[in-house]
Amino acid sequence: MDKLNKTFYIETYGCQMNTVDSEIVTSILISAGFKLVDDIKEANILLLNTCAIREKAVERVINKMRQHKGFLKSGKLEIAGILGCIPEHTGDELKAKLDFIKLQVGPDKYRTLPQLIKNIYKDRKYHEELDFDIEENYEDVTPYRSEHTNAFISVMRGCNNFCTYCVVPYVRGREKSRTVDSILDEVKNTIAQGITEITLLGQNVNSYNFEGIRFPELLQKVAEIKGMERLKFATSHPKDLTEELIDVIVKNPNISNSFHLPFQAGSNSVLKRMNRGYTIEKYLAKIKMIREKIPNIAITTDIIVGFPGETEDDFQQTVKVLKDTKFDNAFMFIYSERKNTASAKNFKDDVSKEEKSRRQQFISKLQKKIGLVELKKDVGKITEVLIESISKKRDYQYKGRTEQNRIVVFDKIEGYNIGDYAKVKIKKAEGVTLFGEIVE
Ligand code: SF4
Numbered sequence: 001m002d003k004l005n006k007t008f009y010i011e012t013y014g015c016q017m018n019t020v021d022s023e024i025v026t027s028i029l030i031s032a033g034f035k036l037v038d039d040i041k042e043a044n045i046l047l048l049n050t051c052a053i054r055e056k057a058v059e060r061v062i063n064k065m066r067q068h069k070g071f072l073k074s075g076k077l078e079i080a081g082i083l084g085c086i087p088e089h090t091g092d093e094l095k096a097k098l099d100f101i102k103l104q105v106g107p108d109k110y111r112t113l114p115q116l117i118k119n120i121y122k123d124r125k126y127h128e129e130l131d132f133d134i135e136e137n138y139e140d141v142t143p144y145r146s147e148h149t150n151a152f153i154s155v156m157r158g159c160n161n162f163c164t165y166c167v168v169p170y171v172r173g174r175e176k177s178r179t180v181d182s183i184l185d186e187v188k189n190t191i192a193q194g195i196t197e198i199t200l201l202g203q204n205v206n207s208y209n210f211e212g213i214r215f216p217e218l219l220q221k222v223a224e225i226k227g228m229e230r231l232k233f234a235t236s237h238p239k240d241l242t243e244e245l246i247d248v249i250v251k252n253p254n255i256s257n258s259f260h261l262p263f264q265a266g267s268n269s270v271l272k273r274m275n276r277g278y279t280i281e282k283y284l285a286k287i288k289m290i291r292e293k294i295p296n297i298a299i300t301t302d303i304i305v306g307f308p309g310e311t312e313d314d315f316q317q318t319v320k321v322l323k324d325t326k327f328d329n330a331f332m333f334i335y336s337e338r339k340n341t342a343s344a345k346n347f348k349d350d351v352s353k354e355e356k357s358r359r360q361q362f363i364s365k366l367q368k369k370i371g372l373v374e375l376k377k378d379v380g381k382i383t384e385v386l387i388e389s390i391s392k393k394r395d396y397q398y399k400g401r402t403e404q405n406r407i408v409v410f411d412k413i414e415g416y417n418i419g420d421y422a423k424v425k426i427k428k429a430e431g432v433t434l435f436g437e438i439v440e
Helices: 016-031 055-074 085-097 110-123 168-172 180-192 215-223 243-251 268-273 280-293 312-325 342-346 353-376
Strands: 007-012 045-050 079-084 103-105 127-129 150-154 197-201 230-234 258-260 298-305 329-334 382-390 397-402 407-411 421-430 433-438
Touching (some): 007 016, 016 045, 016 150, 016 197, 045 055, 045 085, 055 079, 055 085, 079 085, 085 103, 085 168, 103 110, 150 180, 180 215, 215 230, 215 243, 243 280, 280 312, 298 353, 382 407, 397 421
Parallel strands (some): 045 079, 150 197, 197 230, 258 298
Antiparallel strands (some): 382 397, 397 407
């Protein structure tokens, strides 16, 4: 393929899986002779890698691309394109709203990008690639790492769970697990690049299965790799979570004591309509099991409020779970009806916008209080922190994370750099942040 000597700029929206995909896209384009730039003004090609999980996410991308339209007239920009989940979900609508884009490519078709871009330079026409590919896992593509202290490595793509509110199965297709060897090789390569914190990713890692090797066994193999300092994974689905997996965490000190387990709603009738595949009693029993095996584990979760038909009593059951479980943190979302999902087809979106945001604000406030009480338990302790970056607020301070994934801010001292691990004595907790000082 002739070299075009064109530069590209990529913006990423949405989940960690999209972060990995943007690293894969960057690697594919660089291998094809395109040059990555970190300033949109220097770009000939602009790519937005998008998320379709909520309407707000779609609106944000449309507004952003409209803002960038000016560069097509005044700047170096020649091609604007959209990647990821929105093209797969509502590509036609997007094209109608953004008639100047020349390209849409879905999550399984990134290998076609170099040729598609060349075609556009030839015929100046709009091109798209939106088919699913059950084989595609980009195993042979070495992602172009955007971060240098931690890395996300996808172990599988797609999802078979069909939670009724979720677009993921419709935009990322069926589950496909990568080969064990390709994952172990990528972990070793990543460690060789000096990155010692790795998060294994999947929409539902618990359903990883390659030739009978399930996720607990894969996690054990990764934990045994030399130089694997801090190992994390996300996301687990409660219905598939096993004691075996928790035993692997207990057995390996380099596996982080932070665990993300979305429960979504506290009411069984809502969970049923969400097709989550567990009752709240079953969920809480798993939390109890995890905490019995790992008492100081930090558990986080996801919640959706305002699901169709959610009554005040249903909502109070969600509130009760928050009060009783005392999560370290929770990501709380308002139900957003997504086209083509089972809930959009079968249930009326009958909880008002005002009531949805009242419920979201109520639990956000509650969780903030609960989270701070949990954080304060670290005051006085000395904990190991991975230094991730310079604090945005004070450039004489570092920001890092404990092995429970808690944010810590502390003064820089000689001899410590980003990517290093430091022993930090925790002095206080405020909001969602711990503050401390390095102890040698
Ligand atoms: S498990 Fe459910 S919520 Fe998660 S990606 Fe799959 S369908 Fe969506």
